[in-house]
Amino acid sequence: MKGVDEAGAEKQAPEQQETPVLRPRKPAKPASKRVVRFLPLVLLTLVIAALAVPMGLGVAPGFLGPGFMGAAGTPAPKVPAWQQVPKQLSRTQIVAPLDASAPVPLPADVTNQLNALLTPDGGGDFTGVVEDALTGLPLYDRDGAKNRVPASNMKLLTAVAALRAIGPETRFSTRVLAGPSASTIILSAGGDVLLGDGPSQPSEVLGHAGLETLASDAAKALQGRGVKGPVTVQLDDGLFTGPALNPAWSLDDVAAGETAPIFPIALNSARTSPGATTGARPQDAALTAAEAFAEKLQAAGAAAGFTVVPGVERASAPAGKQDVLASVVSATVREQVDLMLETSDNYLAEVFGRMAALSAGKPGSNDGATAAVSAQVAELGIATDSMHLADVSGLALGNQVSARQFADVVRAITSGPDTRLRAALAGFPVAGLTGTLGDRYGDASTSQGAGLVRAKTGTLNSVIALSGYVVDANGRLLVFSFIGNGLTPGAAGNKVALDRSATALASCGCTGG
Structure with missing residues (x-):
């Protein structure tokens, strides 16, 4: 299937641990010099402690209640058992499988x-x-x-x-393809609508793949090919067909942001920001994502020696074998x-x-x-x-x-x-x-x-x-x-x-x- 990437199922190599380096121990300084060196630190500690005691007496009741530590002559209350440090740790409990012989309710x-x-x-x-x-x-x-x-x-x-x-372990890929000319690239939508506009965040589901990472990798690829001058960005979001807006939906619900026209690429699940859960949505989430990518590419291109032509237009990726300049993949279907x-x-x-x-x-x-x-x-x-x-x-x-x-x-x-x-x-x-x-x-x-x-x-x-x-x-x-x-x-x-x-x-x- 176009746009679906199984690369996420591949196992990653474990991180290598650094081997500790043993160095000769330096000769110890004479005891008298060590005392002189640390004496100011000791005095400073005593001063801080002296100031901390009265401050603690004033602050503690604010956290622990007016009766704590004899405030205003009131005896300290007895600490509830559930707040006390346990005398011994309970045995480790493991969740056991369900018992198939457990009685069935009547x-x-x-x-x-x-x-x-x-x-x-x-x-x-x-x-x-x-x-x-x-x-x-x-x-x-x-x-x-x-x-x-x-x-x-x-x-x-x-x-x-x-x-x-x-499939649970499948990931959706968002790719940058070489276009019909050396100075044209195509952002190819592959079904990831949880893209972030920053760097990819491998530990997250929303923002697992980031446009900033994709743009940076694409800029390096273009620089490696010697591309100079203005670069044109096009968008291929032809993976989905038919109406982008389901005619069965109430337009009031669409206006309220319950959903939006459906495209195979979007930022933040077609929200204006990662934390947004209500409010109006972009009505062309694909073009919004493509324009955000173009901005990131413009920033990355400054160091790579090229600029980006303002504006993004839709186009179809070339048929046959495609020349992939860069790609990022989504979180797994399971996580999504x-x-x-x-x-x-x-x-x-x-x-x-x-x-x-x-x-x-x-x-x-x-x-x-x-x-x-x-x-x-x-x-x-x-x-x-x-x-x-x-x-x-x-x-x-x-x-x-x-x-x-x-x-x-x-x-x-x-x-x-x-x-x-x-x-x-x-x-x-x-x-x-x-x-x-x-x-x-x-x-x-x-x-x-x-x-x-x-x-x-x-x-x-x-x-x-x-x-x-x-x-x-x-x-x-x-x-x-x-x-x-x-x-x-x-x-x-x-x-x-x-x-x-x-x-x-x-x-x-x-x-x-």
């Missing part, structure tokens, strides 16, 4: 608990499915086969398609999928759909993406006849997927035979800790699920969804999907209903004992 007990919790706040209704991950035994089913608008739970299907069709799930990145999801389509020999378009995702889900043995996909990020209201299909997809990820899908496990937000669940599970009714529930969220105006997995109180791995449609917009109780239901599964000992 469906009647699970149903009784969830029916009391999974209730809408105002209008609308919830559907839901809970399954035993190991056996697939259904433990709860409320209209589980009913089609629903799933919101961003759609990204679970897209994650599966990306990992299966593209985790970022997509954790942050619910609509733009990245749509790019994954098109890249999965290209990998399967389909057009890199909206229709190609939805067809590729549906096909990959079907190949897992999950019935897709009733499924309808209008996009692959979940922003479109035309998507129709059931809670049972989502539960089956989560089960395929956690315990199915295709082990490539395990790469998505780390991307599920953790209740109360990470991603789109980081600010949830903080009240008394849900705190028992914090750190235990791992699930993909989904939210639209009248839609809310939560699909994921949890280990119950008896050590049984459960997968679940809860979807609400037709809900009262802004009603706070709907999100709480989902979180309480997932928390109930985490603390469930539902075995009738």
Whole structure:
């Protein structure tokens, strides 16, 4: 597939350690000279200590409370046991594999608990499915086969398609090619929309490949070829076809920055800066990235003896064997999928759909993406006849997927035979800790699920969804999907209903004992 680079799967050689050099020890100075030399240092230390004591008495109460160290004659309070230094360290604990013989919850007990919790706040209704991950035994089913608008739970299907069709260790390359003349170069888009505008950052996912590094390497290559004078930069972003903006999306959502026209190259997932998560996006992310590259090349070219012609125009790379001047590669698909799930990145999801389509020999378009995702889900043995996909990020209201299909997809990820899908496990937000669940599970009714529930969220105006997995109180791995449609917009109780239901599964000992 054009633009997909497997170079990331290559093993890197371990760093070489320096061999210590032994040098002859210098003769020691006489003791009297050593004392004289260090006497000023000792005196300075005593002065600092003398000043530090009264300062510490004044500062410490500000950190430790008014009763600390006898402030104002108040005796120091007893330090709680959990704040004291332990007398001995506890034994190292290792997370053991799940016990396949752990008792399976009774469906009647699970149903009784969830029916009391999974209730809408105002209008609308919830559907839901809970399954035993190991056996697939259904433990709860409320209209589980009913089609629903799933919101961003759609990204679970897209994650599966990306990992299966593209491969977890694949990286996308962004290349600089020699153009039709010695003074023309072509920036060739290869599917990396997480480019940074600075140096490449190998330890990061966003900004793993940097335009500054790409420009620097390209400038060296041009200098090596003796290129002088103005250099023209062209852009080949023809990897994707069809409309860049999905007609199923609301233009209000586009204007609000929920997504943007989809291109196979972008900075910061088509955001204005690495830290931006809301607000307007560039409407031509590819050209924005190309112009940023040209600026970096202009800076690098100053030392290499050439300048860059202002402006970037689109062009097609020469057919046949291409002359690569420089290239940078993205983080792996595995790492990008985790970022997509954790942050619910609509733009990245749509790019994954098109890249999965290209990998399967389909057009890199909206229709190609939805067809590729549906096909990959079907190949897992999950019935897709009733499924309808209008996009692959979940922003479109035309998507129709059931809670049972989502539960089956989560089960395929956690315990199915295709082990490539395990790469998505780390991307599920953790209740109360990470991603789109980081600010949830903080009240008394849900705190028992914090750190235990791992699930993909989904939210639209009248839609809310939560699909994921949890280990119950008896050590049984459960997968679940809860979807609400037709809900009262802004009603706070709907999100709480989902979180309480997932928390109930985490603390469930539902075995009738």
